[in-house]
Amino acid sequence: MSKLFRAVIMGPPGSGKGTISERIAHSFGLKHISSGDFVRENISANTEAGVLAKTYIKKGLLVPDHVMTRLLLPRLEEMTKYSWLLDGFPRTLAQADALNSICDLDVVINLNIPLETLKERLRHRWTHPSSGRVYNMYFNPPRIQGLDDITGEQLIQQEDDRPEALVARLRHYKDIAKPVIDLYKAKSILYTFSDTETDRIWPNISTLLSTKIPIGQSDARCASTH
Numbered sequence: 655m656s657k658l659f660r661a662v663i664m665g666p667p668g669s670g671k672g673t674i675s676e677r678i679a680h681s682f683g684l685k686h687i688s689s690g691d692f693v694r695e696n697i698s699a700n701t702e703a704g705v706l707a708k709t710y711i712k713k714g715l716l717v718p719d720h721v722m723t724r725l726l727l728p729r730l731e732e733m734t735k736y737s738w739l740l741d742g743f744p745r746t747l748a749q750a751d752a753l754n755s756i757c758d759l760d761v762v763i764n765l766n767i768p769l770e771t772l773k774e775r776l777r778h779r780w781t782h783p784s785s786g787r788v789y790n791m792y793f794n795p796p797r798i799q800g801l802d803d804i805t806g807e808q809l810i811q812q813e814d815d816r817p818e819a820l821v822a823r824l825r826h827y828k829d830i831a832k833p834v835i836d837l838y839k840a841k842s843i844l845y846t847f848s849d850t851e852t853d854r855i856w857p858n859i860s861t862l863l864s865t866k867i868p869i870g871q872s873d874a875r876c877a878s879t880h
């Protein structure tokens with residue numbers, strides 16, 4: 655079997671991780687694993703880790719490293735047959751070390767987006783709370799204003815997405831992400847993309863992945879995972 659592909663996407667809130675992950679999953683057939691979605695699934699299913707995670711999320715805190723790794727690592731270990739893209743994990747050096755102990759990453763995509771752009775995007779971000787699906791009133795509006803395309807349920811604007819909250823979130827992100835970024839830079843697997851528009855970043859990411867994912871693998875993977 656050809657070598658499987660392992661990628662991580664990093665970036666501050668609103669940098670486009672979810673949007674770009676969907677494009678990568680669709681174009682290259684990688685399994686998209688979003689830590690936020692996975693946490694929400696565990697909360698809905700009332701698993702032990704889900705119940706614990708909920709107590710932190712309700713307070714606007716990150717879930718502690720040992721809870722996150724206990725949730726995510728077994729999930730990744732189930733995916734040994736697939737190429738995957740991780741979105742939202744690792745967020746801390748402890749999480750990166752835990753990930754490192756179970757696999758070697760091929761590529762880390764790092765999104766570097768100006769603060770003003772992040773503020774503007776999040777001001778217009780609407781979320782379907784139970785699934786984590788996001789919309790932007792200009793970039794990708796829902797079919798019916800205020801309602802989720804799939805369920806028809808009400809969309810909300812998250813408190814966290816207010817410009818005042820964003821500055822603190824961003825500072826926090828920078829502090830905890832820096833050692834993770836430095837680690838991946840030292841391993842020569844970090845690829846940073848800077849722009850204000852996802853549509854201008856996307857062709858560069860697509861070109862990078864075309865050179866990294868062995869020919870034929872992405873198609874084969876698509877067929878085997880959908």
Ligand SMILES: Nc1ncnc2c1ncn2[C@@H]1O[C@H](COP(=O)(O)OP(=O)(O)OP(=O)(O)O)[C@@H](O)[C@H]1O
Nearest residue numbers: 666667668689690693711715716717722742743745
């Ligand atoms: N790797 C992680 N480590 C710790 N907590 C996490 C992690 N991933 C998700 N969480 C928790 O789950 C919540 C939802 O995660 P999710 O990534 O969907 O949203 P977010 O933090 O608002 O990020 P973004 O705005 O970048 O999309 C987070 O706020 C955090 O409490």
Ligand SMILES: Nc1nc2c(ncn2[C@@H]2O[C@H](COP(=O)(O)OP(=O)(O)O)[C@@H](O)[C@H]2O)c(=O)[nH]1
Nearest residue numbers: 668669670671672673775779789790793851852
């Ligand atoms: N205007 C604009 N909005 C974008 C662009 N890319 C993503 N968005 C929107 O910006 C918000 C943040 O994107 P998201 O993928 O959720 O980022 P994440 O927090 O890093 O996962 C969402 O509402 C997206 O629809 C872009 O190039 N322009």
